[in-house]
Amino acid sequence: xxxxxxxxxxxxxxxxxxxxxxxxxxxxxxxxxxxxxxxxxxxxxxxxxxxxxxxxxxxxxxxxxxxxxxxxxxxxxxxxxxxxxxxxxxxxxxxxxxxxxxxxxxxxxxxxxxxxxxxxxxxxxxxxxxxxxxxxxxxxxxxxxxxxxxxxxxxxxxxxxxxxxxxxxxxxxxxxxxxxxxxxxxxxxxxxxxxxxxxxxxxxxxxxxxxxxxxxxxxxxxxxxxxxxxxxxxxxxxxxxxxxxxxxxxxxxxxxxxxxxxxxxxxxxxxxxxxxxxxxxxxxxxx
Numbered sequence: 051x052x053x054x055x056x057x058x059x060x061x062x063x064x065x066x067x068x069x070x071x072x073x074x075x076x077x078x079x080x081x082x083x084x085x086x087x088x089x090x091x092x093x094x095x096x097x098x099x100x101x102x103x104x105x106x107x108x109x110x111x112x113x114x115x116x117x118x119x120x121x122x123x124x125x126x127x128x129x130x131x132x133x134x135x136x137x138x139x140x141x142x143x144x145x146x147x148x149x150x151x152x153x154x155x156x157x158x159x160x161x162x163x164x165x166x167x168x169x170x171x172x173x174x175x176x177x178x179x180x181x182x183x184x185x186x187x188x189x190x191x192x193x194x195x196x197x198x199x200x201x202x203x204x205x206x207x208x209x210x211x212x213x214x215x216x217x218x219x220x221x222x223x224x225x226x227x228x229x230x231x232x233x234x235x236x237x238x239x240x241x242x243x244x245x246x247x248x249x250x251x252x253x254x255x256x257x258x259x260x261x262x263x264x265x266x267x268x269x270x271x272x273x274x275x276x277x278x279x280x281x282x283x284x285x286x287x288x289x290x291x292x293x294x295x296x297x298x299x300x301x302x303x304x305x306x307x308x309x310x311x312x313x314x315x316x317x318x319x320x321x322x323x324x325x326x327x328x329x330x331x332x333x334x335x336x337x
Contacts, residue, residue, distance in 0.1 A: 061086070065197050067205045075159025076205040077212055082194050084151040085110070085144040093141040094129035100162040101129045101154060102171075103142075104180075104190060104215070108150035112177060114140040122150070124183040126219065128171040130163075140173075153190050155212055169219040181222050189214050237263065238277040241270060245282065249289045250313045256282045286313075291327045294320070298335045305332050 064081035078099065085108070094101055109122045121127060127142070144150050157165060166172060180186060193211035196202060244259050259282070260267045274282050290312040297308045309320035325331045 063194070063198060066203065067208060068203045069158075070204045071206050071209070073159075073161070075157055075161040075165075077155050077208055078158045078205075079156040080154070080193070080197060080208060080212075082151075082153045084108075085149040087144060087146045087149040089144050089149070091141045091143045095132050098131055098158050099156040100131060100158075100166060101156050102166075102215075103127050103152045103154045104186060106151045106153065106187070109145035109148040110142060110150040110152075111145065112140075112142040114173075114176075119177060120145075121177060124180045125177060126169070126171070126180060127177040128166055128169075129176065130166065130173050153194065155208075165216050168216050170223045178219065178223070180219065182218070185218055186215055234273050235277055238274055241274055241282065242278075242285075245286055245289065249286045250293070250311065252310075252313050252315050254286065254313055287323065287327065290314075291324060294324060294332065295328070295335070298332055308332070 061084040062081070063083070064079060066079055067077050069076040069078075103126065105121055105123050105125045105127075107123045109120065112119050112121060112127050129140070169178070171178065189211050193208055197208070202208075240263065241259055244262070248254055248258075256267050256270060260270045263270065271282055274280070274285070278285065280288070294308050294312045297303050297311065303311070305321060306317040309315075309317040312320070314320035314323070321332055
């Protein structure tokens with residue numbers, strides 16, 4: 051028969067990480083927990099740690115003073131260091147009927163504040179509902195599989211998983227935050243997504259985007275430029291050039307292969323565009 055200690059160990063996992071990077075900030079703890087419905091309120095009283103939670107399932111509550119917010123699966127919440135006791139009236143706890151399961155990671159070091167800013171999280175605005183959580187779930191699940199099944203404690207091994215967490219949220223909140231995005235910004239988000247998935251096609255055309263949105267090409271170009279500061283063609287070119295540079299760096303492809311891979315039918319024209327963009331020809335890359 052499983053005793054209380056076994057049950058706690060089954061539902062709660064955490065691992066202390068060692069700072070082998072010496073960057074001035076690092077993930078100091080990672081953890082995963084399926085909360086007991088009677089788990090008491092957790093107060094974040096650490097003076098140095100920035101803590102981030104991602105809710106896998108269930109329901110719970112965060113509060114600050116008299117303000118209480120109900121959160122559920124795919125929500126993220128953040129707690130900053132407890133400077134001057136400002137967290138004394140802030141905490142979180144599981145719902146008794148549907149207790150949450152979450153993962154968390156703590157960061158130490160003042161530059162960690164930039165991670166919160168990147169995801170547009172602050173003490174006053176400390177939660178966000180992730181719109182496309184599949185990638186985050188996969189990354190975090192993989193990270194905890196490694197943590198549970200290996201002895202690895204070096205922060206440098208886990209940092210890439212965690213940084214992807216912030217990158218995904220930052221990318222979503224750049225434009226798609228429905229509480230602040232204008233209709234024009236939502237349209238540009240659609241254009242950006244379409245370009246990201248189709249820029250390498252040799253027959254790529256802004257006209258295709260315009261037809262899908264039932265707008266003119268001039269309107270698509272205008273709103274894209276207003277929001278991003280670039281024309282659609284400039285943005286497509288930048289994606290193609292950066293992809294080409296990455297392929298050149300790998301040294302696994304010749305110039306013709308790279309040209310076709312990033313959407314150019316002519317290696318000569320590709321080389322010309324590459325030189326115009328970077329200031330040197332692809333054949334001289336790495337010299």
